[in-house]
Amino acid sequence: MSLSALTAPWRAFNYGFLDESAKREIRRKTLKAIAVPGSQVPYASREVPMARGWGTGGLQVTLTLLKPSSVVKVIDQGADDSVNAASIRKFLRRVGAADETLDTTAATLIQSRHRIPEERLRDDQILVLQVPDPEPLRAVEPDISEARHMHADADYGLLWLKLYEQIVRSGRIMEGASYPSLVNARHVISPSPIPRWDVPKLHQADNLTILSAGREKRIYAVPPHTDVAPLVFDDIAFRVEDHAQITCQRSGVKGYFLNELPQAGGPSIHEMSDSHFATKHIQKREGEAVTFADTYYVNGSLSR
Amino acid sequence: MTARPMTVLPRLAPQLATAAPLLSMRGVAKRYGDVAALKGVDVTVQPGEVLGIVGESGSGKSTLLRAMNLEEVPDAGRYTLDIPAYREKDLFALDRYQRRMLRVREIGIVYQNPHAGLRMRHSSSGNVAERLVVSGERRFGELRRRAKDALIASDFPIARMDRPPVELSGGMQQRVQLAKAIALEPTLLLLDEPTTGLDVSVQALVLDTLKRLQRERQITMVLVSHDLGVIRTMADRVMVMRHGAVVEEGLADQVFQDPQHPYTQQLVHAKL
Numbered sequence: 001m002s003l004s005a006l007t008a009p010w011r012a013f014n015y016g017f018l019d020e021s022a023k024r025e026i027r028r029k030t031l032k033a034i035a036v037p038g039s040q041v042p043y044a045s046r047e048v049p050m051a052r053g054w055g056t057g058g059l060q061v062t063l064t065l066l067k068p069s070s071v072v073k074v075i076d077q078g079a080d081d082s083v084n085a086a087s088i089r090k091f092l093r094r095v096g097a098a099d100e101t102l103d104t105t106a107a108t109l110i111q112s113r114h115r116i117p118e119e120r121l122r123d124d125q126i127l128v129l130q131v132p133d134p135e136p137l138r139a140v141e142p143d144i145s146e147a148r149h150m151h152a153d154a155d156y157g158l159l160w161l162k163l164y165e166q167i168v169r170s171g172r173i174m175e176g177a178s179y180p181s182l183v184n185a186r187h188v189i190s191p192s193p194i195p196r197w198d199v200p201k202l203h204q205a206d207n208l209t210i211l212s213a214g215r216e217k218r219i220y221a222v223p224p225h226t227d228v229a230p231l232v233f234d235d236i237a238f239r240v241e242d243h244a245q246i247t248c249q250r251s252g253v254k255g256y257f258l259n260e261l262p263q264a265g266g267p268s269i270h271e272m273s274d275s276h277f278a279t280k281h282i283q284k285r286e287g288e289a290v291t292f293a294d295t296y297y298v299n300g301s302l303s304r
Numbered sequence: 305m306t307a308r309p310m311t312v313l314p315r316l317a318p319q320l321a322t323a324a325p326l327l328s329m330r331g332v333a334k335r336y337g338d339v340a341a342l343k344g345v346d347v348t349v350q351p352g353e354v355l356g357i358v359g360e361s362g363s364g365k366s367t368l369l370r371a372m373n374l375e376e377v378p379d380a381g382r383y384t385l386d387i388p389a390y391r392e393k394d395l396f397a398l399d400r401y402q403r404r405m406l407r408v409r410e411i412g413i414v415y416q417n418p419h420a421g422l423r424m425r426h427s428s429s430g431n432v433a434e435r436l437v438v439s440g441e442r443r444f445g446e447l448r449r450r451a452k453d454a455l456i457a458s459d460f461p462i463a464r465m466d467r468p469p470v471e472l473s474g475g476m477q478q479r480v481q482l483a484k485a486i487a488l489e490p491t492l493l494l495l496d497e498p499t500t501g502l503d504v505s506v507q508a509l510v511l512d513t514l515k516r517l518q519r520e521r522q523i524t525m526v527l528v529s530h531d532l533g534v535i536r537t538m539a540d541r542v543m544v545m546r547h548g549a550v551v552e553e554g555l556a557d558q559v560f561q562d563p564q565h566p567y568t569q570q571l572v573h574a575k576l
Contacts, residue, residue: 116313153401157438162449165430165436168466 014196016063017095022046026064026219030210033221038183040134040151045217049091053115054084056214058130059091062111065126066096073100073107078115078259078273085113102276115178116198118256118274119293121207124226129192131213134220136180136190156188158178159231167236182229189220191228197240199259201296202228244300246270251278252285255300324386326351326524327372327492334367341367342378343548347493351386352522356539356556358532364548365528369496371396372526373413374403385410387491408438411486416428416497418477421484424470428480429455431469435487454487457576475506479513486517495527499534502536511537532571536560541558544568 016023022044026205029043048056062072072092076085080102088111089100101107104117122126137147140158140184144250150156159180166174177193181202191199192211202209202222222228232238247254247271249261256277258270272278280290296302327349334342349355359365369375371383374395385393387410387575388525398406415421422431432451441447455465458479464500467557469477478498498514499507511534518538527538534557535542542559544552552565563569 107431117325149400152319153404155401155404155438157440158434160442161430161434162435163427163431164444165426168430170425226520234442273533 013095015096016066017048017091018046018060018063021062023064026060029219030061030064033210033219034223036187037223037226038187038189038220040187040189040218040220042217042240043219045214047100048214049087050214053132055088055111055130056115057212057216057219058111058128059088059211061128061210061219062088062109062212063096064094064301065105065109065128066092066098068097069108070096070098071101071106071108072098072112073102073104073110074118075110075112075274077113077116078257079275095227103280103291104274105193105278105291112197114193115257115273116194116201116296118272118277118297120296121205122293123206125207126206127209129194129209129211131190131192131218132215132220133178134190134211134213134216136178136188151187154186156182159188160233163231163233167233173232173236175238182227182231183222184226185229187220188231189222189223191289195257196230196238196239197243197297199230200240200302201227205227212213237266240302243270244297248278251281253278253281255297256295317419318575321350325349326353326386327526328382328384328386329372330367330382332368332371332378332383334364334371334378340548341383342371344380345545345548345550347372347543349524349526351524353541354518354525354527354539356542357515357526357528357545358530358542359545362529363545365545366496367548368545369413369528370495372492373411373494374398374407378537385491389542395441400550408435410491411494412488412490412492414478414481414485414495414496414498416500418469418474418481419563421467422477425468427466428460428469428472429465432483432487435484439488450487454483457486457517458483459509473506473511474502474534478502480511482510482517486523487523489521491524493523493525495525495529497529498527500529501530507534516531516540533559544571546558 026043026234033041043048044059048059050056050059074085074088076082092098093100104119107125113130136146137150139145139162141150155174163173177195178190179196179199180188181191181199182254191202204225206224208224212219219268230238243258244255246258248258248271250271257273259273260268260270262268331344331346333344345368347517354533367490370465377396383430385395432454433447436447452462452465454464460479460483462513469480476564501512502510511563518525531533537557543550543558552559552568559568560572563572
């Protein structure tokens with residue numbers, strides 16, 4: 001028997017770019033993260049052809065979950081057409097032969113930077129969120145070892161100190177993104193820098209959400225049908241952004257999360273952040289056949 | 305001489321040791337490498353009493369205080385506090401989490417260096433509120449009210465309650481520490497050189513506050529200082545430490561008026 005009979009034939013790269021041992025490790029760590037919802041699981045974050053901070057964590061999870069029948073959607077701050085999102089989509093097609101889509105309802109695998117789509121995700125879809133800083137305790141406990149003790153003890157009191165300071169200083173909670181949230185009544189996570197608007201979408205969601213930080217080498221997950229509760233004071237309710245009554249200039253639809261576009265001279269216009277969702281509204285108005293899923297927010301307020 | 309109605313004082317200091325001691329430490333020993341910081345120290349503190357610990361630098365008094373605060377577990381010894389859930393339990397045997405919860409709920413501490421006890425860039429009221437949130441308070445209004453009450457009790461100028469300690473004077477920082485320490489009405493208040501480094505007039509004001517709190521709330525205190533003046537003002541009973549051992553112990557007046565051990569004599573005379 002020759003050596004060549006024992007080894008795989010040479011290929012330019014492995015399916016899904018990462019080698020099989022790397023994918024196996026990420027799969028195992030992801031399973032662990034799902035088994036202990038909200039717990040940060042360390043993993044060996046590999047090199048991908050992208051700089052740290054551009055979504056390498058999310059990309060590694062996406063590559064691991066990729067299969068030829070996957071339909072991927074990549075979101076960058078709600079938009080599908082940013083250079084980063086387009087490049088990641090192209091890369092996934094090239095290394096995984098995956099189909100691309102802009103439509104949330106058509107995707108099986110959604111990698112997202114800082115937004116959860118407005119349309120309700122189903123139980124056959126997986127959302128992968130890119131995370132720059134996975135540690136919710138960073139602001140109150142700079143010592144990582146101590147922070148891990150605090151996670152182990154479920155000792156999260158200090159996070160309320162951060163909220164207290166914000167209310168004292170500014171009269172309201174100023175935490176705009178990465179709002180610390182308690183998962184499964186046990187672990188507090190930083191739900192990646194999604195706006196407050198998106199945090200309630202994680203609660204009892206039908207889909208699996210995997211959060212991965214490439215630079216910080218941590219994976220954590222919110223499994224389907226898991227409680228996710230933003231941290232609040234008992235006497236001050238959680239509030240999402242006041243976007244419910246503002247109309248999207250592009251699609252004319254209102255009741256969804258918006259980007260503010262400042263105009264010359266001072267005023268600003270608003271555009272829906274979930275860009276393809278707005279596009280679908282325009283297509284529908286122009287008579288094209290489009291499919292909508294139910295949305296998390298109906299008429300600007302959360303529907304359950 | 306006119307007969308005046310006799311005022312009954314709330315308490316005669318110090319109480320006779322008829323009640324069970326609040327704090328009891330037996331044979332506490334701690335080594336740092338070759339240095340024996342504590343060589344089998346016994347401490348007993350009665351409820352409502354102020355115990356002063358005097359000694360030169362390196363005598364082990366701060367190590368002893370850290371052991372009382374459960375920041376550090378000594379090599380040997382037993383430590384009990386007479387509080388409902390922990391009666392008869394050796395506190396040194398508690399795990400890290402239990403130690404931490406006990407420290408938050410039952411023990412208050414004021415450090416010499418405010419940087420050790422405060423978050424200098426958070427607001428002062430936030431520093432006090434930290435104690436309360438860690439103990440489980442989740443109502444903003446209640447946090448605010450209780451933080452304010454504790455700061456008022458420590459004679460802190462309430463208009464500045466939302467300024468960070470970094471902007472305050474040393475005396476004010478000590479008051480914030482004190483407010484934080486008493487916010488949860490601790491069983492035991494530990495004071496590690498609370499007035500060292502303050503100028504004399506501010507020192508007197510902080511001591512006044514401490515005395516008033518002691519009188520009003522009858523908090524049991526352990527006060528560590530190398531300043532005999534401070535100890536004389538505050539303490540009911542005094543322990544003199546040297547080289548990790550207690551050389552003399554007794555009522556404050558007794559020890560200062562009639563020191564028995566040569567080292568104590570030296571100390572008292574050096575004070576002038």
